[in-house]
Amino acid sequence: MSFAIQPHLSVPQIMHRVSLALIPALLAYTWIFGWGVVLNVLLAVATALAVEALLLKIRHKPFKAPFGDGSAILTALLLCMALPPLLPWWVVVIGSAIAILLGKQLYGGLGFNPFNPAMVGYVVLLISFPREMSLWMAPIGGEHSLSLLDTLRYVFTEQLPAAVGGIDAYTMATPLDALKTGLGLEQAMGEIMAMPMFGYLGGSGWEIINALILLGGLWMLYTRLITWHVPVAMLGTLFLIAGIFHLIDPQSYASPVFHIVTGGALLGAFFIATDPVSGATSLRGQLIFGAGVGLFTYIIRTWGGYPDGVAFSILLMNMAAPTIDYYTRPRVFGHKGDQG
Amino acid sequence: MSSHPDQTLWSFPGGLELPGHKALSTAGPIEVAKLPKQLVLPLQQHIGAPANPVVQVGDKVKKGQLLAAPEGFVSAPIHASTSGTVIAIEDRQVPHPSGLSAPCIVLESDGEDAWCELQPHADYVNLDPSELRNIIRDAGIVGLGGAGFPSFIKLNPGARTSIDTLILNGAECEPFISCDDMLMRERADEVVHGARIMQHALNAKRCLIGIEDNKPEAIAAIGEAIRRLNQPSISLMKVPTRYPAGGEKQLIRLLTGKEVPSQGLPIDIGVVCHNVATAASVHRAVELGQPMISRIVTITGHAAAQPQNMEVRLGTPIEAVLEQAGGDNGQAHRLLLGGPMMGFELRNRQLPTTKTANCLLLATDQDAPKREVISDCIRCGQCALVCPMRLLPQQLYWHAKAKDFDKAQDYDLFDCIECGCCTHVCPAQLPLVNFYRFAKTHIWAQEREKQQADLARERHEFRLFRQQREKEEKAARHKAKADAVAKGGGEDSKKAAIKAAMERAKAKKAAVQANGADEAPTEAPVKESTAPETAGQPAPDKEPKP
Numbered sequence: 075m076s077f078a079i080q081p082h083l084s085v086p087q088i089m090h091r092v093s094l095a096l097i098p099a100l101l102a103y104t105w106i107f108g109w110g111v112v113l114n115v116l117l118a119v120a121t122a123l124a125v126e127a128l129l130l131k132i133r134h135k136p137f138k139a140p141f142g143d144g145s146a147i148l149t150a151l152l153l154c155m156a157l158p159p160l161l162p163w164w165v166v167v168i169g170s171a172i173a174i175l176l177g178k179q180l181y182g183g184l185g186f187n188p189f190n191p192a193m194v195g196y197v198v199l200l201i202s203f204p205r206e207m208s209l210w211m212a213p214i215g216g217e218h219s220l221s222l223l224d225t226l227r228y229v230f231t232e233q234l235p236a237a238v239g240g241i242d243a244y245t246m247a248t249p250l251d252a253l254k255t256g257l258g259l260e261q262a263m264g265e266i267m268a269m270p271m272f273g274y275l276g277g278s279g280w281e282i283i284n285a286l287i288l289l290g291g292l293w294m295l296y297t298r299l300i301t302w303h304v305p306v307a308m309l310g311t312l313f314l315i316a317g318i319f320h321l322i323d324p325q326s327y328a329s330p331v332f333h334i335v336t337g338g339a340l341l342g343a344f345f346i347a348t349d350p351v352s353g354a355t356s357l358r359g360q361l362i363f364g365a366g367v368g369l370f371t372y373i374i375r376t377w378g379g380y381p382d383g384v385a386f387s388i389l390l391m392n393m394a395a396p397t398i399d400y401y402t403r404p405r406v407f408g409h410k411g412d413q414g
Numbered sequence: 415m416s417s418h419p420d421q422t423l424w425s426f427p428g429g430l431e432l433p434g435h436k437a438l439s440t441a442g443p444i445e446v447a448k449l450p451k452q453l454v455l456p457l458q459q460h461i462g463a464p465a466n467p468v469v470q471v472g473d474k475v476k477k478g479q480l481l482a483a484p485e486g487f488v489s490a491p492i493h494a495s496t497s498g499t500v501i502a503i504e505d506r507q508v509p510h511p512s513g514l515s516a517p518c519i520v521l522e523s524d525g526e527d528a529w530c531e532l533q534p535h536a537d538y539v540n541l542d543p544s545e546l547r548n549i550i551r552d553a554g555i556v557g558l559g560g561a562g563f564p565s566f567i568k569l570n571p572g573a574r575t576s577i578d579t580l581i582l583n584g585a586e587c588e589p590f591i592s593c594d595d596m597l598m599r600e601r602a603d604e605v606v607h608g609a610r611i612m613q614h615a616l617n618a619k620r621c622l623i624g625i626e627d628n629k630p631e632a633i634a635a636i637g638e639a640i641r642r643l644n645q646p647s648i649s650l651m652k653v654p655t656r657y658p659a660g661g662e663k664q665l666i667r668l669l670t671g672k673e674v675p676s677q678g679l680p681i682d683i684g685v686v687c688h689n690v691a692t693a694a695s696v697h698r699a700v701e702l703g704q705p706m707i708s709r710i711v712t713i714t715g716h717a718a719a720q721p722q723n724m725e726v727r728l729g730t731p732i733e734a735v736l737e738q739a740g741g742d743n744g745q746a747h748r749l750l751l752g753g754p755m756m757g758f759e760l761r762n763r764q765l766p767t768t769k770t771a772n773c774l775l776l777a778t779d780q781d782a783p784k785r786e787v788i789s790d791c792i793r794c795g796q797c798a799l800v801c802p803m804r805l806l807p808q809q810l811y812w813h814a815k816a817k818d819f820d821k822a823q824d825y826d827l828f829d830c831i832e833c834g835c836c837t838h839v840c841p842a843q844l845p846l847v848n849f850y851r852f853a854k855t856h857i858w859a860q861e862r863e864k865q866q867a868d869l870a871r872e873r874h875e876f877r878l879f880r881q882q883r884e885k886e887e888k889a890a891r892h893k894a895k896a897d898a899v900a901k902g903g904g905e906d907s908k909k910a911a912i913k914a915a916m917e918r919a920k921a922k923k924a925a926v927q928a929n930g931a932d933e934a935p936t937e938a939p940v941k942e943s944t945a946p947e948t949a950g951q952p953a954p955d956k957e958p959k960p
Contacts, residue, residue: 082796085789085841143789185790185842301795350794355808357795399809406826407427407663407803408676 083299085184089144091299095290096151096345102286106279107159107211109225114157114166117229118150121170129179145184149173152192155287155341156385157199159211160220160244163229165203169195189392190352193385200385212246213279220244249277250337250381253328263325267332275335284340291344303357305343307364308371309334315372327376338384339371346384352392359395359402366391419633419650422624424671426664428802429656430835432589432755434628435781439592439714439721444600446725447711448738452501453521453729454766455481455492456508460556461563462488467519473500476530478705481519484551490564490769491554494530495707495727498523509732509751509765511758518766521729532703538611543569546615546700553699554706554769559583559594559660559689560756562770565696568686569615576617578684581669582609582693584625584632585653585660588753590781591773593710594690596723598625598632601694602639608693609648611700616686621648622669623690628655657755658833662687664802676829709769713739715776717747726767732774733763742776750775754782755834785843797836797846803829807836811846814853819860822853830854887918 083091104111126146130137141147150170157166173195178187200207211220220228224235234241247255249272256266266272273281294300316330333339338346347353347367354363367387374383458464465482469475475494482492502520507513538546551566571577582605586594598605609621623640625633633652640648653659653668663674665687672683680687691710698704707728714721719740726735736742736749750757752773775781797807805826813821830850837846891914898910 082839083841084843085792088792088794088841145792183790185792351792353793355793355795356798356806399806403806403825404798404804406676406805406829407667408673408678408829409826410675 086138086141086144088299089148090141091297092294092345093144093148093151095294095299096148096155096287097290099283099286099290099341100151100155102283103155103159106213106282108214108220109222110160110211110220110229111154113163113225113229114154114159114161115151117163117166118154118157118170119147121167122146122150122174125171125174126179129175130183133179133183135183143184145178146174149178149191149195152190152341152345153195155345156192156196156338158207158209160209160225160228161206162232165199165206168202169199171195172198185351187351188395189389190346190349193346193388193392196385197389200380208251209241209245210248210251211244246271248337248381249273249280249332250375254381257326263328267328272332275331277336280336284335287340287344291340294344294348300344300348301357301360303360304348304353304364304367307361308343308347308368309339311365311368312339312372313368315369319376333372333375337375337382342367342371342384342388347388347391352388352395354395354398354402356399356402356404358404359398362398362402363391363395366394419625419637419652421627421652422654422668424668425654426659426667426802427804428800428835429658429664430800430838431655432657432838434655435590435714435716436592436595436628438590438716438718439712439723440595440599440631442722444596444710444723444725445738447727447730447735449496449523449525449527449727450730450734451523452731453495453498453523453727454506454731455495455519455521455729456506456766456768457482457492457517457519458508459492459562459728459769460490461561462486462490464517465489465492467503467517469500469503469519471500471503474498474524475500475521476528478532478707479530480552480705481521484564488564488567490556491552491705492519493554493705493707494521495729496521496523497526497528507762507765509760509768509771513761534703535700538700539614543571543615543617546611549700550615550696552705553695555692555695555699556706556769557689558691558695558709558769558772560752560770560772562768565688565692568681568688569612571616571686572681574681574684576619577681577686578619579670579686580609580613580616580618580621581666581680581685581687582612582621582623582690583660583662583665583687584623584629584636584690585665586629587626587655587657587660588755588773589657590714590775591712591753592714593712593723593772595629595632596712597691597694597710598629599635602632602635603643604694604697605636605690606639606643606645606648607701608690608695608697610645611696612686612688612693613647618686619647621645622651623648624651624653624659624665624669626655626659627652657835658802658831661802661831661833663831676826706769709767709771711735711767711771712773713776714773715747715750715781716778717742717745717776717781719743726771728767728769730767731763732760732765732767732771735767736763736774736776745778747776747778748782748784750777750782755838756832757782785837785845787843787845789842791840791842791844794841796839796841800835800839802833802835803831805830807846810853811844811849814849817853817856819853819857823857827853827857883921887921890914891918 123146126142127137153169153173173191177189177191177194181187227233252271253266271278275281295302312333313330316333319327320329347364354360370387370390371383374380374386463485466485467482469481477494477497479494480491481494484491499522500519501522505515506518508516547566547569555565556562557565584594584598613621623636637650651669658664659668666680666685667673674680675682695706708725710723711726712723719742722739749760751760751771757775791808791811793808801807809825810822810827827850832847834847840846894910894914
């Protein structure tokens with residue numbers, strides 16, 4: 075095969091472009107779920123840059139102000155796409171700091187991290203602060219919404235406007251959450267999916283965000299920032315397995331389309347599993363890597379304890395990436411064996 | 415088989431479409447560089463052992479006269495590139511990335527540029543291929559495509575009686591360089607004549623001349639020459655303009671569909687590949703009797719005042735060549751020897767032109783971007799997509815950097831052809847090829863050390879063996895003497911002593927022959943000649959100092 079290589083980008087250019095591809099989805103996320111997302115972004119980006127600069131200073135490495143190599147910002151933005159839209163400030167700061175510190179710098183910085191830093195930060199928060207991490211705002215059009223001032227007050231003091239009552243008035247389960255709960259109550263799939271929160275395909279509000287993530291992903295494919303291998307392998311596997319179970323028992327297993335367009339499947343497929351540092355590097359390896367992420371995502375979503383499984387799946391496959399790479403080396407020119 | 419160019423059917427993996435910038439230096443004809451006052455001829459302008467001077471300081475020499483003879487098999491002679499006087503044989507700085515100095519013959523020109531007597535062989539078809547190879551060897555011809563490997567070695571079909579295909583490499587895939595292009599345009603006949611001679615030396619059934627399709631003038635000229643000289647066994651092939659189409663393995667793949675096996679040579683698949691300029695030199699050496707004393711050099715780059723090609727006598731200072739070409743046009747630049755992909759920067763311009771100097775590139779920052787590392791490898795895999803050997807450069811980098819040389823070899827480090835595609839696309843701007851060279855150099859050094867250690871161990875073991883043997887012999891001598899004394903026979907005891915000494919000598923000779931080691935044997939004959947007199951005396955310990 076032969077690729078016409080585009081004008082060559084530098085590492086910061088690549089990072090900034092991936093971040094750029096994420097902006098439409100982030101804007102939609104803010105529009106649908108409120109000001110909390112903006113505060114998350116500001117806190118996460120500021121923390122990521124501060125920790126990155128500090129750690130590089132300690133390690134006597136250069137940090138090019140103001141954004142370094144662009145990877146810290148990207149990590150912070152990816153983390154924010156995964157985080158619930160309203161969180162106390164310290165949760166965001168801890169998550170972002172852990173992503174950069176434990177996820178990246180302690181391994182030796184960008185290029186040496188075996189795990190995707192944003193997913194490390196996210197999973198640490200998910201396990202450590204399950205209460206905060208499971209509160210999702212109701213999407214736009216709900217009964218109550220928080221103004222910017224109210225949001226600020228909640229983020230920094232964890233107090234809500236007295237008039238409305240508790241946090242429950244503002245929050246709502248995510249579609250995957252509701253699915254898990256519904257199935258736990260032995261409701262039929264048709265019954266669950268008929269709830270208004272499930273929207274047309276993957277949950278009201280979520281559909282728009284995921285459509286914009288898909289758009290950003292397609293733009294990255296078009297500009298060759300990523301190759302098709304990981305997204306196609308991951309989404310294809312998820313679709314295939316979900317399809318098989320859905321065909322066998324449509325009342326117990328959600329449709330494959332729902333699996334693709336809800337939760338973190340598209341974000342993971344285009345923006346996170348495609349992380350070259352922590353993923354497989356050969357093209358055949360990327361197919362296996364993507365397929366593994368899709369498989370584990372389905373398993374965790376369907377039979378695991380968490381509603382979504384993309385983050386865990388990616389971390390699991392990150393562990394497997396070096397081995398995958400070792401066994402999927404292309405046939406070197408002049409060597410015998412299969413065409414690579 | 416025809417002179418009409420055929421488009422090749424095959425492709426190679428990876429590669430890059432690079433802007434060629436060839437037109438810059440192909441506007442005018444090949445100029446001839448002026449005769450300089452002084453020429454510096456390095457004794458090593460080729461792969462292999464440096465040549466051995468056969469002239470002395472003060473000798474008057476003619477143009478084309480032998481100055482230094484080859485040393486060993488893989489080596490090439492050096493000839494005077496003009497007439498004059500040898501004024502020095504000493505170390506001078508030579509063109510090398512490290513700026514090292516090496517032995518050179520310095521020639522002062524007498525301005526007459528008078529040839530020595532030449533021996534043309536117009537009827538080479540009647541010559542035995544081995545005689546042809548000798549002529550080519552004695553003419554100092556080395557591969558002009560870049561590496562400078564002595565050409566006569568690659569004109570030997572070896573164990574085969576014939577080879578299938580001779581390939582002439584006219585791809586010239588590296589940007590900016592146009593010396594082969596201009597040679598083919600202006601001296602197509604010489605190339606075709608050279609191809610015929612090489613075919614004869616190799617007993618090659620056919621010859622394919624591969625030229626990148628960005629050189630229509632060269633393709634037309636070569637096609638015309640093949641037609642005019644009526645050479646039905648020579649075919650012209652157009653190859654796509656894609657770096658590194660001119661790499662030996664890549665061109666063979668493009669023209670024949672075959673892959674040169676890893677660790678192997680083209681001849682293993684019945685193919686031999688030579689550069690077109692080498693073929694022209696072979697023609698001059700055989701049919702005109704002229705040794706290799708000049709080459710065509712491209713002077714180019716967007717900072718060059720008058721980009722052009724020049725036939726330059728070997729040994730001419732680069733400074734003088736650049737000066738004749740008008741120097742730079744005032745733009746900031748670096749001087750590269752070779753192209754932007756595989757060339758290296760020269761910090762000194764007082765260096766001589768050598769057999770492998772194909773291009774002097776006055777490169778602006780656009781021509782050959784100065785690359786600063788901006789981050790570590792993010793494993794984006796761009797390098798793997800462009801690698802023409804289908805290697806995983808990101809993995810090689812990782813292991814080379816960690817000095818895990820076993821792992822690097824496991825990832826087929828030695829299949830890397832150092833074309834620089836990976837370095838070119840690297841978004842972290844890592845000098846990847848430098849890491850691979852570093853790893854290769856280390857592995858070679860380790861292997862040499864291991865060989866030396868093995869040798870030392872063998873010597874040590876032999877020494878222990880010999881000490882033990884001498885001890886035993888001493889005991890035996892004592893015993894023999896004691897026995898003789900006990901018997902009481904005077905004559906007998908002497909005879910016994912002589913016999914014992916002779917046996918010792920025999921044993922030692924046998925031991926020496928069996929071990930073949932390069933120490934210990936020297937003492938044997940001297941010692942043994944005096945043995946009868948000293949028989950019975952304790953042998954002096956002749957352990958050589960290490």
